[in-house]
Amino acid sequence: MPSIEDFLHPLHKGIWEVSIPRDQVTEPFGEEWVRSQINVPTPGTMASYRSGQYHLHETRTEFKVHLDRYDPKRHPLLHLIDDAPLLLMISETFITLISFTRQQPRPGTGGQIDEQNAVLRHHLILGPLLIFLGVIFIIIPDLTFFGLTTLLIPGVVLLFGVLTLMSSVSIHPFRVSSRNDLIGGVWIIGVAVILGWIPPRLWGGVILVLLSGWMFASSVMLLRRVLRGRRAVPEGFVSRMLIGAVSLLLGGASLIAPEAVLMIFMDILGVLTVTAGGVVTITGIRLRRMMQPE
Template identity: 35%
Template structure:
């Protein structure tokens, strides 16, 4: 019987990531490894697990494991600063959207149709909604950026809270679970109302948090680039560029906060538009596959 840990020695010798075929791992990951709900997106990942500093991304046939510098359970702040700087999260999110969309388009359309969880019509609607949201975000950047924080974000939080309350009420047969949902929904709805009234305050708090995050990540990353120049797993140029970019955005948060907000909203709009475009392209492929099925009498 072999565990995933038995294949991870290379991580302690400077290797950034180890890829382990799932067929080699005969011991189940859980409960030793804990499933992680919040992660930097990565292409092909169907589940993510953590064990201390180990972080495993599960794909269909492999485990991709790297080692974080900080255990997020024991030191979540340093984990965010050092292991998951915001720029890295944005870059990997964009890469994941692009790679996932590209892979979806390259797959056999009939197989994609068999595997799909949503109909192509629903995917078209989802893609259109994402494109509309992306376009609205771009218009906000060009026009009145404050509307996003003064109206749109509080509205989304309020709506999410109300939907959570409704979900709790509809699931009253499971009293304990329903009660938690109703309480969570009430908190979210209340937070949404508070955001309507004090949006300027929370915008300042967001900018302060971003400033600290960017500058802290820059300091840690640049210091590592200097101290470990020849031993950096991702290379000196990449590490230096990440640190300098974080520093620039941190300084921007101090000197030109509106500019930082516009940059981040533009990035969010770009991510949303990319996701919407790939969703529409995937839906179009599924639509064509459905017509092929109708013409051929289904799967053979």
């Protein structure tokens, strides 16, 4: 009765990823496999699990397992720098969004029709809205950044604080149902007020320091491995070399022209938002056509 672990030996012999057909794994995952909620987007992935340095992607037909260089629980920063560099996350997000356009919605029956009608309405509203927002990000990135930092981020935090505060209080009769939620709500509202007072230039400086630091660190670690040859980069020699080189260039450019680099990231955010909106809209159109009587 083979388990996942029986197929993982090649990962310790220079193979970066193994693909295991689902019908060949008869044993359920052990307790050491924990579902991972935050991952680099990967096309076709239904769920993701981790066990130490092992990272498993579950698809409809197989399990794909690779060996991360660093366990994210033990070395979260090193994992983020080497296993999940910023440019890799951006590129994989774009590829994953594009892959959704190839998926055809499945027809529903009975009670599923009402659910699909609701999904259709959401898609045909949300898709164009995302495209519009993405275009705004690209056309006026400086004004958009100002709105995100001074209005949206503090507003979202404030809303979360208010909801937390409301959940701690019962009106009829009036009583505090949760002291911890009450204190937490007050703290969150206080954080929202502080965030609202932070000037956009300081926001930009902090964000740029974090992004450029991430890119610099990734470029150093990736290019060091690239210089040791292909065997040191089993996940893809050319791709990691390009990611390392571009990360180094962008990190250096952030020291020379920080505002321009920040606007480049706003443009990237805009392109990703437009792409997401396009995927949602296309999915909605396909679903609408599928539901129309022939």
